[in-house]
Each structure stands twice: as C-alpha cells, then as structure tokens.
Amino acid sequence: MEFIEQLKLKASQNKKRIVLPEGLEERTLKAADTILGEGFSEIILIGNTDKVKAEATKLGLQNIGKATIVDPENHDKIDAYTDMMVEIRKKKGLTKEEAVKLIKNPLFLAVMMIKAGDADGEVAGADNATGDVLRPAFQYVKTAPGISVVSGAFIMILKDKEFGEDGMMVFADCAVHPDPTAEELAQIAVATGQTTRAIAGFEPKIAMLSFSTKGSAKHDMVDKVVKATELAKAQAPDMKIDGELQSDAAIIPAIGQKKAPDSEIAGQANVLVFPTLETGNIAYKLVQRMGHAEAIGPILQGMAAPINDLSRGCSVSDIVNLVAITANQAAGTV
Numbered sequence: 001m002e003f004i005e006q007l008k009l010k011a012s013q014n015k016k017r018i019v020l021p022e023g024l025e026e027r028t029l030k031a032a033d034t035i036l037g038e039g040f041s042e043i044i045l046i047g048n049t050d051k052v053k054a055e056a057t058k059l060g061l062q063n064i065g066k067a068t069i070v071d072p073e074n075h076d077k078i079d080a081y082t083d084m085m086v087e088i089r090k091k092k093g094l095t096k097e098e099a100v101k102l103i104k105n106p107l108f109l110a111v112m113m114i115k116a117g118d119a120d121g122e123v124a125g126a127d128n129a130t131g132d133v134l135r136p137a138f139q140y141v142k143t144a145p146g147i148s149v150v151s152g153a154f155i156m157i158l159k160d161k162e163f164g165e166d167g168m169m170v171f172a173d174c175a176v177h178p179d180p181t182a183e184e185l186a187q188i189a190v191a192t193g194q195t196t197r198a199i200a201g202f203e204p205k206i207a208m209l210s211f212s213t214k215g216s217a218k219h220d221m222v223d224k225v226v227k228a229t230e231l232a233k234a235q236a237p238d239m240k241i242d243g244e245l246q247s248d249a250a251i252i253p254a255i256g257q258k259k260a261p262d263s264e265i266a267g268q269a270n271v272l273v274f275p276t277l278e279t280g281n282i283a284y285k286l287v288q289r290m291g292h293a294e295a296i297g298p299i300l301q302g303m304a305a306p307i308n309d310l311s312r313g314c315s316v317s318d319i320v321n322l323v324a325i326t327a328n329q330a331a332g333t334v
C-alpha cells in the first residue's frame with residue numbers, strides 16, 4: 001500500500017476539496033475523520049448539520065469539526081445551482097421545479113458543487129447503488145473530451161505477490177457499462193492503461209479477456225474481443241495489449257506459453273480487461289472476497305471531473321484510499 005501513502009503525501013501538498021454526499025453514513029464519517037486527522041484533503045460532508053455533528057459525537061470522532069458541512073435543505077446557492085441544472089438539461093426539458101426537487105438529493109447537489117467550482121471532486125457509493133451515483137454525474141458533469149464511454153477500474157492489491165506488479169493488478173470495466181461494443185471495449189482498454197500508468201504507477205501489460213485464447217473457440221463474443229484488441233492496439237501503439245486471452249493464459253506463465261507462445265502479454269498480464277460488466281464485476285468481487293485482496297475503486301475513467309464510486313460493501317479504509325486518489329486527480333498529480 002506504499003502507493004497510497006505516496007498519493008496521500010502528494011495530495012497534502014496541494015489540498016483539494018472532496019465532497020462526500022453520504023455525510024450521515026457511518027463508514028463515510030469515520031473515513032472523513034481519518035482524512036481530516038491525516039490532513040491530506042479538505043472534506044465537504046453533505047447532510048443536516050445537526051445530524052452530522054450528533055452522529056460524529058456518537059461515534060466518538062475527533063476531527064469532523066474541520067469538515068465543511070452542507071445542508072441540502074438549506075443552502076444559499078440552491079437557486080444558482082438549479083438555474084445551472086435547467087440550463088444544462090434544457091434540451092431534455094428539465095424545469096426549475098424539477099431541479100429544485102433534484103437538488104435536495106445529495107448526489108445531485110455534489111455534482112452541482114463540482115460543476116459550479118465549489119468542490120474539486122466527489123466520492124460516493126457507500127450507501128447508494130452505482131447507477132444512482134453515476135446518473136447525476138453523467139447528466140451534469142458529463143464525459144471528458146474525446147470520451148464516449150465511462151468505465152470503472154479497480155486497483156487490486158493481491159495477497160499473492162507472484163501476480164501482476166508485485167501483487168498489484170488493475171481490472172476493468174467492473175462498474176459501469178454493461179455490454180460494450182468492440183469500439184467501446186477498445187476505449188475501455190486504453191483508458192485502463194492510462195489509469196494504470198497514472199495511478200497504479202506501473203507500465204500496463206493489458207490482457208483482453210475472453211473464454212478463448214488465440215482462436216481456440218469460435219463465437220461472436222470472441223470476435224468482439226479480437227476486434228477490440230486490434231482497435232486498442234491501433235489507438236495506443238505505445239501500450240502492450242494482447243488478446244483474446246483466457247484468464248489462465250493471461251496470468252500463469254506456463255499456460256500462457258502453451259496457449260499463446262507468441263504473445264508478449266500471455267502469462268505476464270498486470271491489467272485485465274473484461275469483455276462485459278457482468279464478467280468484470282463478478283470477477284473483482286470473487287478475487288476480493290475469496291482471495292482476500294484489497295479492491296480500490298471503482299475509479300471512474302473518462303469523466304470530465306474527478307468523481308469516483310464505491311461499493312456498498314466498502315470498508316472505511318477503502319473510502320480513505322479512494323479519496324486519496326480523487327484528491328490527486330483533482331490536483332492533476334496523477
């Protein structure tokens with residue numbers, strides 16, 4: 001976890017304002033307390049001020065007094081934010097009345113704070129399903145230039161150091177886009193390579209996963225991964241990408257050698273790109289739970305601002321770690 005300590009150090013040198021919309025959620029409050037104690041980021045909690053303070057006292061937290069608390073029911077910028085919402089969504093027919101209702105939802109308030117420059121990044125999802133975290137972000141913050149598909153990567157810290165980069169691997173998409181086309185899968189692969197370089201801090205060796213290795217099975221689903229591999233290689237000629245590979249061929253050298261002897265990725269992969277969200281989400285949770293790995297993320301790839309999601313099964317340290325990543329994204333230091 002040395003890389004997280006380095007990220008915290010970098011974040012503390014240029015502190016950013018990270019908004020946590022689930023300000024009454026116990027793990028979120030405990031994480032906020034830890035972050036404020038360590039001092040690597042400013043924290044904005046959304047929730048009724050009295051309730052947030054009472055909850056913090058009940059939990060015996062010492063540092064919540066250093067957070068800014070924003071009450072969604074009583075906020076002096078609500079008029080400005082709802083005007084912005086109507087402007088952004090006018091083609092979709094959003095009325096001021098609807099915006100006034102939406103802004104009371106902390107997940108909408110958080111993205112509008114970012115849009116208005118009142119917060120630098122967001123972490124949410126300890127209490128809300130991913131779709132509910134993503135929708136406000138997609139609608140108001142939107143994607144980064146040139147990106148049509150957002151995806152979610154996990155940095156996996158494995159117990160077994162023989163895999164990946166001394167036990168560190170990156171998995172995607174595990175969070176966002178249920179059934180990508182070949183073009184979208186290629187975009188996800190390249191984005192995951194960039195996340196790997198910027199945040200995990202190692203050179204990606206990307207395996208495009210399938211149930212087939214180099215033509216061992218014939219199916220439309222295999223063809224999609226073959227095409228995505230070609231497209232991703234063309235889009236990022238400086239990245240090592242290969243497919244289609246089965247997961248054993250991707251990570252076990254002897255099997256990689258047997259099934260794909262000419263591949264420079266087989267048996268060496270440190271980044272796994274899954275063909276669908278179904279496979280990616282199931283795989284990361286099994287590795288996390290049965291393999292006792294740490295799963296940091298999902299780090300959203302391709303948003304126009306640093307907004308990251310959590311699993312509802314996250315721990316306090318998962319939230320702290322994701323805030324450290326988000327704060328660095330906001331500072332432009334990753």
Ligand SMILES: CC(C)(COP(=O)(O)OP(=O)(O)OC[C@H]1O[C@@H](n2cnc3c(N)ncnc32)[C@H](O)[C@@H]1OP(=O)(O)O)[C@@H](O)C(=O)NCCC(=O)NCCS
Pocket residue numbers: 130131132134135138139143148149150151174175176177178281298
């Ligand atoms: C991402 C998700 C929330 C989109 O929600 P949806 O209800 O299908 O919403 P829509 O298709 O109406 O899209 C809403 C907006 O998001 C945009 N959008 C949807 N998916 C997107 C993606 N992957 N990348 C970029 N933009 C996306 C749409 O273009 C649309 O924009 P618009 O309103 O400005 O036109 C949905 O695909 C989802 O629930 N994914 C699975 C999340 C999940 O449960 N993951 C497992 C746990 S981590």
Ligand SMILES: CC(=O)OP(=O)(O)O
Pocket residue numbers: 125128129130174175281297298310311312313
């Ligand atoms: C990322 C993810 O799977 O989130 P959740 O567990 O909340 O559905």
